[in-house]
Amino acid sequence: MFPKLDPILHSELRLAVISILADVDGAEFSYIKKQTGATSGNLSVQIDKLSAAGYISVEKGFKGKMPCTTCKITPAGIEAFENYVAALKEYISTEK
Amino acid sequence: MFPKLDPILHSELRLAVISILADVDGAEFSYIKKQTGATSGNLSVQIDKLSAAGYISVEKGFKGKMPCTTCKITPAGIEAFENYVAALKEYISTEK
DNA sequence: TATTTTAGTTTATAATATAAACTTGTTTAT
């Protein structure tokens, strides 16, 4: 009846990150940080988890001389997000 | 941009409990347990938290001779659930 | 009357989220 909620996505910050990445072609660490209001440390950890799950890809490069990390959602991430949303709806739809 | 998700409700089991209670006039512990598939211990703890938050009321009585705990969502619980759902939608709606 | 079952609670452990402290390098001010 109640489907399992993907624990990787059932996290406020990780969900916000995926939500952002679902809408754009790629986003920089600092942009995501600003949009979410997260601390650097927290964001760094959560990005690692999303990356370890294969839901996002992370590319480290430079913007001028400054290091710059860019994140992008993967097909697996898109699918996971869709599944999570579908599962959530089972919980939050006021049916019957 | 991303609203805060009520941590009381942003929990798989507590959300399932509230989701059940939102649809009925009241439900017994054992019914909720069956519907959610939770262990008794986990359910007991989560029901306590929902109750402590004022989101549900818990009435202890008897059904015949057997103890029977009945849970009911409160107006505060309904409101919190509605707010949670509204907040969630900011995360999961694929807009833009 | 002993055993199993019902209906939970308490407590211990495992997992998670979060922030504080740290690293590395860059810009800016002196």
Added chain:
DNA sequence: ATAAACAAGTTTATATTATAAACTAAAATA
């Protein structure tokens, strides 16, 4: 040129949370 402040993160420690295992008490059953 060098020190101070800033940028972009990472690592590590701590606090919180979720979860299950162990326990309690009474009732039904063999």
